[in-house]
Amino acid sequence: SILDIVVNNEIDLDGYGACEGTLTCSTCHLIFPKDVYDNLPKKPAEEEMDMLDLAHELTDTSRLGCQII
């Protein structure tokens, strides 16, 4: 996942991925350009949509980085 890339490369994003991908935090919120969003490998599952509802500044092209593989 994108969260794995951040963790494995020791990228210092303060607070990013706080729940380590267990879909309980929404700190891995990402906003994609529309063309990128439309070409992501899978659509968000119901659980991701529920957590996205809690994300700060949600957009139509928001996803959770821990769910994008």
Ligand code: FES
């Ligand atoms: Fe918590 Fe993605 S890391 S929801």
